Amino acid sequence: MNEKVTATPPPSTDPCAFRPNDGVVFATGLEREHWYQLTNRGNSGSVLAPYLPNRVYQSYPNNVSRVAMASAPRGQFVQQFQNLAGTHEPQTAFKFALPRSDVYYWRFYRQYEPGYQFTCESKAFSIYAHNPITYTLPAGERPNGTNEVSCFLQMMPNCWYDNRSMMRRCFDAEGVNTRSEPVLYCYHLDQPTGYGEKFRQNIGEPTYITSGQWIDFHMMMKRNTPDQADGEIKLWINGVLKMHHTGIRFRTVPELQLNAVSLGGYIGGTCTSARDQKIWDDHYMVATTFITDERFAALCETKTEWFDTGIGYDWDLDRRCWPGVSCLP
Template sequence: MVRFATLALFLLSATSVVLDARPTHKRRAVCNTDTTTTTKTVTATATKVNVEAVKTSTTKTSSGFKTVTKTTTSSKATGTPDSSDDNGDLSGSVSANALFPVPGVNSGWSVAKASIPQAKDVTLTDKTFIVHKEASTSKRPVVTFSGKKAIRARMTKGSVTPGTSPAGGFSFYSPGATLNGNSPIVDLSKANEMTFGYSIFFEEGYNFNLGGKLPGLYGGINDDVAATCSGGRHNPGCWSARLMFRQKGEAELYLYIPPGVNQNDNKCGKKANSKCPSTGYGNSVGRGTWNWTPGKWMTVVQRLKLNTPGKADGEAEVFINGKSVLNVKGITWRTNKAAVARGVQMQIFHGGHTKQWASPKDQDVHFADFSVSILN
């Protein structure tokens, strides 16, 4: 059974990162930069992190999985939404195996109509998610785009965050999808292993500039502390596992994990502008293992397995279109068992926070097919 997880934010000290690349695939794990703030340190045992990049792999499926293909008659996906209507179902071609690439799902939800029996079907609207801690100027209209119900992120020229002028992208936190408007369909705080996935479409000709953040899972000892692991802020009570896009569409897993767990700075790589967490920022892992390709839908899923406090047995895995491309083991996500999964850190913006990271033009990114599962 393939197990996936979202990776490790390594920490401000020294952890041993081992890259187990296959002979036919080039791979790197590097640590990078975000924004500035203060850093706390705690004492913890050293963690050995093994990163395996996989160019191609075969995905196992369970008997409960099925593939559903739907046809679409919408206009071409050129970066302009077909309409701003926020009603109706998703269409387009989507595979359950791409959204739920790991068998053994106990429960979950999906806004795609290609889900599995264990996952509740949800319609994507403005009220699908229990939104909190949203950036004040964040904009996330639900539109019909390329045959799918999607959230549109407008990356305004000159923007580096959703909360400053000019604003671009969006930022909010959510425990997940809801059917009644009050409580999430599944309680991720009870999960030891889980997945979160979505489809993403960078418009044709998208200019990635220096890069930016993409949605991922997050957690912590409570809701407020859980939302602090970003922007250069490290806290032993929280963790986050966002994805990133870099120059020319290079992709990576971008992690914040508890400070104080030793890390070997020499294993961070020598790529330009890549820094270990001693700079105060998050960890770039597996950069360039895959690329974001403008002009087409791509489905990304992250599998995350929490570690047992006191043990470095956490895992993170990334799937692209149903195939495992990055697998990380030996992660210390938490030193406190109360630092459970809290939901999804829904963010997209260009940054860093300085102007050299800014979106060089008005351009759009669309998100669809959001799906979550609990494995155990």
């Protein structure tokens, strides 16, 4: 089968209309109760969901929930991660597939509850390249340039071991756990150990975050030309560019492209949460181009529902195609 389906375009005044050329491939303001199921409709993210036979998320992961919050930066609802003392919870997260691309920008809001203790690494919104999309690189194993790479936004505790400089660093006095250092934790071909490299802010003075306030995080990951050291990553914090690293080798083959996103609140890796405490996220967005403030302000659920063109599987629900996109054979 190689058919195409066409559909009547929605009104141009709709800020959440399907616009295949505007670059936005994933967006949710969390305002709809079942946003995570809508996101799966016709999406290869259904392949990454753990529920059979339809492979659609039927519920929230453990210790993750959608809650109303008066101080939400957009709308009324946010995503809540419940950290449990002495654990890595929540250990699972929503993960969805994206159209294959060599570059993605991803942006969202995050807040740590007032008085949060930053004693451990806190992982957040992540971008992946899986080849094939169902492949997962074991933790601590080096990527080989053909199978998988990723970049996580990660909040580091006061004192942590930098595997690039082979040094343990502290930015506050020992024992002070009221601030955190945002880094991009990336797997790439030249990482110093089997585990990924924590890229630090390299523009101006580092921005450290504290609890009880919403932070606007905006990231970019660009794949290198195969076998050339021209990959890039960027991080903006509250609209200010704080990180830009270049010369990174992520891949050796063109097939290894960005194709998945994960929305998580995992606490790890060698330590666990110091106490029961909460993290809140709001307004996730992924695009192939820079996410402007105007674009980010739109409260939308998924803008486009695509598939990974390398895997031949049936859609969940009752549809095999998305308007304007060729169906798989």
